[in-house]
């Protein structure tokens with residue numbers, strides 16, 4: 689989910705809502721067939737009926753794209769498939785003039801209930817990801833930062849991993865706002881976060897910690913490795929081009945690791961202190977908290 693943009697997540701929620709509506713329409717038709725004994729749709733009798741209904745088509749259309757990233761959508765797909773195979777069984781009995789045993793109906797309904805739960809879980813996953821995203825930069829908001837870091841810290845305490853974090857602060861950002869306007873400053877923030885994300889590994893995260901201050905979290909990373917990563921980031925940030933003016937945007941970095949002897953808040957302070965050392969030493973540089 690982390691690689692999806694806010695726009696993709698919003699579109700995902702809207703499309704999921706529409707898919708739910710379409711599946712409810714399909715269910716109404718199923719009841720109509722069973723109660724009034726009208727003929728079912730031919731497509732509902734096929735072994736791949738789950739791919740023929742509107743929801744299945746929607747899923748197929750997105751299977752190659754970003755939606756497939758979600759584990760929740762995968763289990764929704766499986767639940768949906770079971771609902772259709774249950775429905776096929778019911779239709780076949782009706783077509784053969786047989787009654788539907790109550791157990792078969794209960795089975796079908798509990799499958800449908802499971803599918804509804806999966807739908808809401810998938811929707812929740814999209815909405816939660818969106819809720820914890822900063823709307824301007826699409827970095828994570830700092831809401832979950834401490835909780836996330838504490839979880840990682842407990843793994844550090846058990847000797848299971850090394851975990852690095854870096855404080856990134858833009859240099860002379862006020863000048864950008866003052867010279868080119870606040871909107872240009874916003875553009876710089878948003879495109880720099882995209883630039884950072886494109887350099888991070890899938891499991892790294894960037895949080896917006898303050899106005900133009902960000903924290904980059906890097907699991908399974910030593911201080912030296914994090915330093916090298918931030919050095920590459922520093923260069924990439926300074927090589928960005930902006931339409932509104934011929935400026936060079938730079939940032940200062942302070943890098944540390946979660947240590948057994950320190951609390952998470954103390955580690956953040958260490959990264960902050962290292963970042964201020966980078967500022968004092970002339971900015972546009974990476975300082976390690978050794």
Ligand SMILES: Nc1nc2c(ncn2[C@@H]2O[C@H](COP(=O)(O)OP(=O)(O)OP(=O)(O)O)[C@@H](O)[C@H]2O)c(=O)[nH]1
Pocket residue numbers: 824857858859860861862863865869870871872873874877898899900967971
């Ligand atoms: N455009 C824009 N500006 C922001 C945002 N958040 C914070 N800022 C600006 O960031 C600037 C930060 O200024 P300072 O804290 O003085 O730091 P600086 O100018 O980057 O200087 P140094 O950190 O010392 O290099 C302020 O002018 C804030 O208004 C934002 O969301 N958008």
